[in-house]
Amino acid sequence: MSANEPQPEIRTVDATQVRQAIDALEAIIRDRALLNSLSPEDRQRLLTAAGDVFCPDVRQRRRQVKERQRQRKATKIDRTEEILHQTGIRELRRRPVFTTPNAYAPVLGEPVEVDDAEFREVVEPQNCYICKQNYDQIHHFYDQLCPACAEVNFKKRTETADLRGRVALLTGGRVKIGYQAGIKLLRAGASLIMTTRFPRDAAKRFAEELDFADWGDRLEIFGLDLRHTPSVEAFARHLERSEDRLDFILHNACQT
Incomplete structure (x- = not known):
């Protein structure tokens, strides 16, 4: 088709019209004599259109395949x-x-069989x-x-385990997995030395736990930015002077 030839009008159709076209094609399949009622030009248009629907050009076929794959993957x-x-x-x-796990064990009743x-x-x-x-x-x-x-x-x-008498150092224990680890250590009986850049907020969070009175005296919170080397060195010297033992070190903060 040259640039000077008029472009065919593109009409929008809905699903009802498409189904009507399917019915018409199926009727022609059953009785091909219906084609005789068409002019040679209309008959050629019909056959060409049906062929293009069944086997469009290569680029359009690729687009259709990709679209179907995309829809299947999205589903x-x-x-x-x-x-x-x-x-x-x-x-x-x-x-x-x-929330953290239950602070207290649930009240035991009669055992009940449950499925996996x-x-x-x-x-x-x-x-x-x-x-x-x-x-x-x-x-x-x-x-x-x-x-x-x-x-x-x-x-x-x-x-859990019996960690009474043990001392643990936890960096970054204010929120998320650090906080969960700290709670588990404290409830297991350990003494916890915890560092965070936001010590006031950390202290507030721990103090809100229902069983805080049971382990609050074993919790020490230090404000420390691990990106500041002199502060880290000063904190290490403090631990050397103040602690006789250190059983666990959990490096949770400053991972990047």
Whole structure:
């Protein structure tokens, strides 16, 4: 088609019109004599249009294939996200405050038999955050761990030990995993030396725990910016003078 020739008018059609076209084509398939009622020009238009619908040009065919692949992938991702959204850890993240484990053991009643937590299957295989293996069975609590790693870590969440008389140093214990680690150490009986750039806020958070009176006397909080080398050296000298032992060091802050 030359540049001087008029461009064909592009008309928009809806699904109803498309279905009507399908009905017409199926009628022609059943009775090809219907084509005789058309002029040679209209018959050629019909056959050309039907052929282009079935087998468009190469570039258009590639675009259609890519679009179908994109839609299938988006559908898989949506279905997978819907399953992952139901895991326990995501439910905790949606809460305004990420709560610590129970401070006190629940009151025991009569033992009740319960079934093992079900694993839900996802459409799109996931990659385990720990062991890097692919998996498609989702743990009821973890959204990024394979079944084997999830079971081990879920048991460790509430596991404890007798740490009375032990001393632990924790950097970055004000929020998130640092705070959770500090709470576990204190409730296990350890004495905790904790550093943070925001000591007042950290002290306020710990003081709000229901069982603060049980371990508050074993908690020391130091305001310290680990990016400032002289302050780190001064803090190390203070620990050498003030502490007889140091059983654990948890480097949580200043990871970058």
